[in-house]
Amino acid sequence: MSEQTPYIIGADIGTSSAKTIGLGLQNGAVVGVFQQAYATRYPQPGYAEQDPLLLLDAVKKGIREVVSRAGRPPAAISFSSAMHSIMAVDGSGQALTPLILWADNRSEPQALALRDTEAGKRLYRQTGTPVHAMSPLCKLRWMREQQPELFARATMFPGIKEYIIHHFFGRYYSDHSIASATGLFDIAGLRWSREALDYAGITAAQLPEPVPTTFRLPPLLPAVAAELGIPANTPFIIGGSDGCLAQLGSRALDPGHATITIGTSGAVRMASSRPQTDAHGRLFTYLLTDDVYITGGATNNGGALLQWLVRDFLRMPLTALQPLVEEALQTDTGPLLCLPYLLGERAPIWNSHATAAFVGIQPGHTAAHFMRALLEGICFTLLSIRRALTETAGPVRRISVSGGFTATPGWIQLLADIFGQEMTLDQQADASALGAIVLAANVLQLPFETGEGTVATVFPPDKGKYEGYQQKYRRFLRLYEAVKEI
Numbered sequence: 001m002s003e004q005t006p007y008i009i010g011a012d013i014g015t016s017s018a019k020t021i022g023l024g025l026q027n028g029a030v031v032g033v034f035q036q037a038y039a040t041r042y043p044q045p046g047y048a049e050q051d052p053l054l055l056l057d058a059v060k061k062g063i064r065e066v067v068s069r070a071g072r073p074p075a076a077i078s079f080s081s082a083m084h085s086i087m088a089v090d091g092s093g094q095a096l097t098p099l100i101l102w103a104d105n106r107s108e109p110q111a112l113a114l115r116d117t118e119a120g121k122r123l124y125r126q127t128g129t130p131v132h133a134m135s136p137l138c139k140l141r142w143m144r145e146q147q148p149e150l151f152a153r154a155t156m157f158p159g160i161k162e163y164i165i166h167h168f169f170g171r172y173y174s175d176h177s178i179a180s181a182t183g184l185f186d187i188a189g190l191r192w193s194r195e196a197l198d199y200a201g202i203t204a205a206q207l208p209e210p211v212p213t214t215f216r217l218p219p220l221l222p223a224v225a226a227e228l229g230i231p232a233n234t235p236f237i238i239g240g241s242d243g244c245l246a247q248l249g250s251r252a253l254d255p256g257h258a259t260i261t262i263g264t265s266g267a268v269r270m271a272s273s274r275p276q277t278d279a280h281g282r283l284f285t286y287l288l289t290d291d292v293y294i295t296g297g298a299t300n301n302g303g304a305l306l307q308w309l310v311r312d313f314l315r316m317p318l319t320a321l322q323p324l325v326e327e328a329l330q331t332d333t334g335p336l337l338c339l340p341y342l343l344g345e346r347a348p349i350w351n352s353h354a355t356a357a358f359v360g361i362q363p364g365h366t367a368a369h370f371m372r373a374l375l376e377g378i379c380f381t382l383l384s385i386r387r388a389l390t391e392t393a394g395p396v397r398r399i400s401v402s403g404g405f406t407a408t409p410g411w412i413q414l415l416a417d418i419f420g421q422e423m424t425l426d427q428q429a430d431a432s433a434l435g436a437i438v439l440a441a442n443v444l445q446l447p448f449e450t451g452e453g454t455v456a457t458v459f460p461p462d463k464g465k466y467e468g469y470q471q472k473y474r475r476f477l478r479l480y481e482a483v484k485e486i
Contacts, residue, residue: 006075007031008440008448009066010433011059012242013081013160015101015264016040016304018055020062021433022070025441028449032069034062041098046105046352048343049098052087052163059164063228073230078440079239080432081161083181083286086136088143088154089163096150099160100139102265103300105344105352107142108133114141115281115350119195125277126193128285128293129183133344133352134300137183140200155206162208165238168224169217172208177240179210180287187275187287213240213289214443237440243267243298244288245435246402250426253292256397258389260382260415260423261431262302262405268385269296270393278392282348283385295393297347297385301340303404305356305374308342314367322408328371329410335360336369337472337479338377345381348388349480359479375411376469379418380476386419400424402431409459416459418473420466425457 005024012019017038022031036058041049067073084102089095100106114120115131129135136159144151158172159182166172179185179192184200184207186193192204217236219225225232239245243261246269250259253271261267275285276295285295310321341354358373390396401423405411416423441448 006446007070008437008446009063009074009077010430010436010440011062011077011079012430012433012436013055013059013079013164014242014432015082015103018058018062019430019433020059020066021430021437022066022074023434023437025075025446025448032066034065036061040101040103046108048101048103050101052095052099052160055099055160056164056167060224060228063230067229073234075446076235076237076440076444078237078436079161079165080242080245080436081159081178081239083159083178083241083243084134084136085159086139086157086182087159087163088150089156089158090153091155093166095163096154097143099163102134103343104139105133107138108352110141110145111135111138111352114138114199119199121281123183123193123196123199124281126186126188127183127196128180128187128275128277130281130284130346130350131183132346132350134346135183137196137200140202144201151201156208157202157206158208165217168220168236170221171218173211173215173217173238174208175213175215175238175240176210176287176290177213177244181241181284185210187285187293190290211238213238213244213287213439216443235440235444237436237443239436239439240288241286242432243269243296244286244294245439246431247271247294247435248288248438249431249433249435250400250402252400256395257400258296258386258396258398259400259402259431261401261403262378262382263403264302264304265298265300266302266378266382266403267296267298268382268389269294270389270396272393276393278388280388282350282388283392284347296389299378299381299385300343300346301356301381302378305340305342305378306371309371309374324367324371325375325408326410327368328375329408329414331368331372333365333369333372333376334362336362336365336373337476338370338373339476339480339483340374340377340381347385351484354484357479357483375414376418376472377476379415380473382415383419383473384477396421398424400426412459416461417465418469420461420463420470422461423459425459
């Protein structure tokens with residue numbers, strides 16, 4: 001590729017790492033890729049926190065590294081970010097709390113008290129966000145009740161993306177996509193919900209200014225521009241949430257085209273031209289743009305479970321993870337079943353108190369059998385989300401897959417066999433970062449080839465295995481109902 005070919009950077013602020021990708025405009029060729037991991041702290045049961053400065057540094061380093069590898073500034077930069085995080089900051093922008101993540105369940109009592117009330121049901125219909133401990137709405141209520149002095153000192157309650165934007169540009173902005181996942185945003189009126197604000201005990205002035213995902217941010221602060229090695233007037237598009245942008249990056253905006261992403265967590269999603277709220281409150285509806293809604297459900301328990309099994313349960317080095325997964329994919333678990341709710345669960349059961357279980361253990365079961373049962377349990381959870389999505393938004397005719405699990409073709413095949421439906425892997429790049437790049441190109445009217453001419457990899461289901469998995473899936477559903485009260 002010519003050194004003069006312009007490129008766009010997509011910066012994805014994930015749960016476990018920041019991934020930064022630069023793609024050329026002419027053919028989508030990779031200019032540079034950088035990924036930096038960071039740790040999550042679990043200081044007590046139900047808590048999940050991160051140091052926001054580590055995430056800020058990871059994003060800055062990612063941009064700086066890709067620019068260095070390209071040898072020239074980008075035509076634009078756009079952000080993708082994980083959802084549902086919240087923190088308190090003071091008037092100078094200093095953090096008063098750690099970053100509280102989506103996996104944090106400390107506000108479960110507040111969520112349970114609100115969820116089935118008329119107010120809770122109204123807030124779900126208005127915001128599109130199920131009432132659950134993941135929600136910043138419930139986290140703020142918890143903070144107000146449990147840390148009143150700290151809560152009173154806070155002048156702003158940003159998520160991680162808004163915190164980074166403030167550091168870069170000196171202003172707090174929240175894109176409509178991230179805002180629609182807070183439980184605080186009216187997705188029809190495109191403003192902070194008065195009823196939600198009253199419940200949380202804050203004002204709209206204590207939340208970032210909501211703007212469309214297509215919003216062009218102001219010039220970089222000079223010191224940040226110098227640190228990143230780019231001009232201060234480099235175009236920055238605010239972008240959206242990782243889930244919604246994965247839909248765009250997977251080119252899955254047509255009716256009936258669902259996506260499945262498995263990274264640290266997992267999700268099943270589908271696009272619609274109108275909000276689709278579920279009568280049972282099982283699914284979310286978030287905004288991609290102001291006329292494209294993404295409906296679906298997320299599981300807390302994705303790739304994080306594999307690391308737990310290897311590192312914490314089996315006490316093996318993480319280098320053993322991939323070989324064990326490969327061995328597990330060649331293993332028959334027999335009657336062994338796994339409820340994979342290690343981190344509680346979101347869709348479709350919305351039970352923060354749910355716990356993981358292995359049932360049907362026999363003397364011959366090895367580490368590979370436990371890993372296989374865990375992989376199947378994750379897939380069964382995603383299947384239950386897809387069924388709720390079908391009931392709410394219509395039939396799923398095609399599924400595209402993305403996320404870290406796509407590096408293991410056998411896992412994609414397992415998903416196809418359990419769903420009884422083919423899985424399509426369209427590209428190897430991170431779908432969320434790619435979606436951010438596509439969005440920026442559209443906003444700035446830059447011609448960008450997304451690689452639509454490339455050949456997708458299709459994983460057709462094994463119908464014989466599908467029938468067997470249907471029986472096992474029914475046992476999986478019965479198992480949860482049998483043990484959920486214990």
